[in-house]
Amino acid sequence: MQIGSISLNNFRNYKNVCFTPHQGINIITGANAQGKTNLIESIYFCLRGRSFRAEKDRDIINWQGENTSINAEVKVLTRNLAIQWLANAKNKKLKINGNDSPRSDLDYFGVVLFCPEDMYLVKGSPQERRRFLDYEVGPLNPHYSQAWRKYAKVLSQRNSLLKEIRDRRSSQDMLELWDQQLFKYGAKIIYLRLQILTKLIPIARNIHQGITSGSEELQAKYLSSLVLEPGLKEEQIYQIFASASKKIRSTEINRCQTILGPHRDDLSLSINGIEAKTFGSQGQQRSVTLSLKLSQLELWFKEFGYYPILLLDDVLFELDQKRQTMLLERVQNKVQTFITTCFTGGIEEFYKGAGAIWQVSSGNLTLKEEI
């Protein structure tokens, strides 16, 4: 998969810019606060329909403008697609090849992001790992994101209803309808997470062994709020969810909260049997994250027959020389990659003939050199 061009209008500090990236490695360099991450963010937004750092969509609109647009030409295998996003403070619209399209049409576009906040994937709260499961692992199955959006909606409506029941403004019978939806989408999400992780974890373990020259064994295990045995079908998870949920209904009403379900689950990550979150060094935690990111690329290729776009925001030079080289070797000539950095650190030498260096200065982008 490749981005042929991307034009930004009033996106963050880009007033009007057209970027025709190299099909290989794109190193985006410049001083602090010039627009490097904004550029990465625009690519991510274009392919996911949301930002990875803006709290509200209106944050991406240039402060002096009222709306923003992103137009990109994207090639996926033999298909050429024109993606257009138009957004104002209240809503956003997607067109693919000129036709109004639902956001779920983007579920087939692959993008892997590695940014400084990803360190929290290992050392942060369970919420961080759920974010990883929902936004990064989930899209490896094209049905996941839609199920997740539906679950999130049902969950919020059910929580409001629990409050109404507690306050005696609604009756308990009303829960039945929401419960069926909650169990249906919840079971689907858990089932899909387990399916994807079964494929992803062995790849990540392999990569991690390579990164650490065989000295570290990575283990990852899905921790569910439900009691699940291995190999369950979606229907069986539904039944387990339904019966466990019924037993705690009065507690849920008291707390006005849905206590069980995929929104409470976690992923345990350990190295040589020791929990990476508590005992791993910064370097080890970074390596675990890197292994997981690289495994996403490989699994996407296995599942869909092409590599997704890779976005590395301010992380390459946080890795030691060996990991930098390993990462770059893995993506070279295979993955269209965008790397932001204040200094290039000589990696252009490594990349002879495989990419381009771009200079960003106050929202202007210029080609510095082909490498």
Ligand SMILES: Nc1ncnc2c1ncn2[C@@H]1O[C@H](COP(=O)(O)OP(=O)(O)OP(=O)(O)O)[C@@H](O)[C@H]1O
């Ligand atoms: N909506 C917006 N409209 C205009 N400018 C914005 C908007 N949002 C952010 N900016 C500005 O964009 C500038 C560039 O931000 P960006 O995060 O891309 O910098 P960067 O080049 O990645 O810097 P660093 O190397 O420090 O990470 C910031 O100075 C910020 O104030």
